[in-house]
Amino acid sequence: MAELGLPGVLQPGVGLRGRVAGARGRSPFAAGPGNKSDFSGGSEGRRSRSAFGGGRSLALLGTLAAAFFVASAHAQVLASRIWPARDYTRLTLESPAELKYKVFSIKDPERLVLDLEVAELSPALAELNSKVAVDDPYVQGLRVARNRPGVIRLVLDLKGEVKPQVFTLPPIGDYGHRLVLDIYPAVPIDPLAALIAESEKKQLVLEKPDARAPDKPTEKPKVARLATIVIDAGHGGEDPGARGRRGTREKDVTLMIAKRLKTLVDDEPSMRALLTRDGDYVLKLEDRVKKAHTVKADLFVSIHADAFVRPTARGSSVFALSEKRATSEAARYLANEANRADLIAGVNLTSKEDYIQRTLLDLYQTATIDHSLRLGNAVLRQLGTVNTLHKGQVEQASFHVLKAPKIPSILVETAFISNPEEEKKLNDQTYQDKLARAILAGIRDYFAKNPPRPQSPLALN
Numbered sequence: 310m311a312e313l314g315l316p317g318v319l320q321p322g323v324g325l326r327g328r329v330a331g332a333r334g335r336s337p338f339a340a341g342p343g344n345k346s347d348f349s350g351g352s353e354g355r356r357s358r359s360a361f362g363g364g365r366s367l368a369l370l371g372t373l374a375a376a377f378f379v380a381s382a383h384a385q386v387l388a389s390r391i392w393p394a395r396d397y398t399r400l401t402l403e404s405p406a407e408l409k410y411k412v413f414s415i416k417d418p419e420r421l422v423l424d425l426e427v428a429e430l431s432p433a434l435a436e437l438n439s440k441v442a443v444d445d446p447y448v449q450g451l452r453v454a455r456n457r458p459g460v461i462r463l464v465l466d467l468k469g470e471v472k473p474q475v476f477t478l479p480p481i482g483d484y485g486h487r488l489v490l491d492i493y494p495a496v497p498i499d500p501l502a503a504l505i506a507e508s509e510k511k512q513l514v515l516e517k518p519d520a521r522a523p524d525k526p527t528e529k530p531k532v533a534r535l536a537t538i539v540i541d542a543g544h545g546g547e548d549p550g551a552r553g554r555r556g557t558r559e560k561d562v563t564l565m566i567a568k569r570l571k572t573l574v575d576d577e578p579s580m581r582a583l584l585t586r587d588g589d590y591v592l593k594l595e596d597r598v599k600k601a602h603t604v605k606a607d608l609f610v611s612i613h614a615d616a617f618v619r620p621t622a623r624g625s626s627v628f629a630l631s632e633k634r635a636t637s638e639a640a641r642y643l644a645n646e647a648n649r650a651d652l653i654a655g656v657n658l659t660s661k662e663d664y665i666q667r668t669l670l671d672l673y674q675t676a677t678i679d680h681s682l683r684l685g686n687a688v689l690r691q692l693g694t695v696n697t698l699h700k701g702q703v704e705q706a707s708f709h710v711l712k713a714p715k716i717p718s719i720l721v722e723t724a725f726i727s728n729p730e731e732e733k734k735l736n737d738q739t740y741q742d743k744l745a746r747a748i749l750a751g752i753r754d755y756f757a758k759n760p761p762r763p764q765s766p767l768a769l770n
């Protein structure tokens with residue numbers, strides 16, 4: 310985490326270097342509701358007071374000419390990105406000033422049309438059609454062309470019915486103004502489906518008679534139920550997390566370790582795992598918690614890599630939720646940074662339900678935190694066998710991602726990505742495996758003393 314703690318932590322090559330002193334005072338998000346077929350946005354007028362963008366120097370121009378020039382120079386798209394994922398596909402357009410736009414959908418075949426009020430068909434827009442991945446779950450193709458003077462039209466050919474959300478984001482970190490089009494499936498993806506498939510597979514294996522003892526009557530294995538571990542790879546998509554000096558991105562490392570841990574958990578006869586995200590895309594903190602809640606997870610483990618300005622900072626640490634105060638200044642700082650992830654990632658805050666706020670009032674929270682600390686201590690002890698420990702005990706702070714009311718939840722800072730030595734280790738598959746095995750060993754230790762309670766309707770028997 311600590312995504313803003315390091316210089317140059319966010320994505321390079323975005324094309325908006327040296328930008329935008331006029332970031333303050335922008336209008337709030339111009340969001341459109343999720344399921345209307347036609348909505349538009351953008352600020353009521355372009356702001357000529359915005360600073361000089363696009364690397365142009367206006368120093369020699371007169372005031373009036375400069376104002377006009379800046380306005381037209383800003384109404385353009387300087388960077389474009391598409392993030393395809395199972396949950397949804399995101400299209401991001403970045404510009405030095407807020408873009409004016411209109412979105413509508415057309416049926417037979419399903420298409421989405423995005424009209425942008427921009428002066429020119431910039432390279433960032435022109436290259437968009439080549440950025441659509443063949444295996445994008447929702448977008449078949451994309452066409453860009455001038456529609457009329459001052460308007461560039463994007464037409465997205467879709468693979469099926471979708472529920473688009475469009476909104477703008479003010480500049481943050483290394484990013485300028487962003488226009489975001491999120492393309493959700495009309496029928497949302499059900500996280501339970503994947504999990505049930507996993508359980509059925511495991512049950513088949515468990516019920517298979519032992520081939521070496523054919524004479525013995527087969528006894529049904531005494532697995533009360535599978536414990537469900539939700540593994541959360543920190544960051545993703547527009548939010549790369551912290552960045553190491555060699556360019557390692559936290560979001561990539563966390564996903565690799567999370568996937569490794571999922572395989573190990575699924576190999577355990579009494580456990581099964583679900584990843585909150587299995588690709589490189591933005592996932593709201595709230596949605597990570599919600600997924601764990603939906604599958605009635607027994608445990609929630611969020612994987613991160615730490616960063617600090619001092620490259621010598623090192624070691625693993627484990628965090629649990631604190632309802633009241635953070636156990637240290639550093640823990641409070643980390644929680645604040647982690648909770649900002651939604652802003653960097655680009656989350657449509659207008660669609661926010663106050664799930665997380667509500668859960669804070671839950672009476673279960675105190676008992677859950679107690680179990681989170683037991684789990685955290687077990688995992689921390691095991692991490693101590695593969696890495697030095699940054700802190701000898703579990704720290705506590707108000708992390709949004711740890712706020713599931715009934716699910717013991719921990720956040721593991723595997724190592725410091727800002728420490729060159731640890732960055733190297735984080736990239737090493739053998740070491741990733743060691744970290745994953747240590748976390749699993751901690752989970753096992755926790756379950757040995759605190760067996761999963763018979764609560765889940767997903768129980769096998």
Ligand SMILES: [Zn+2]
Binds near residue numbers: 310544550559613614
């Ligand atoms: Zn992180």
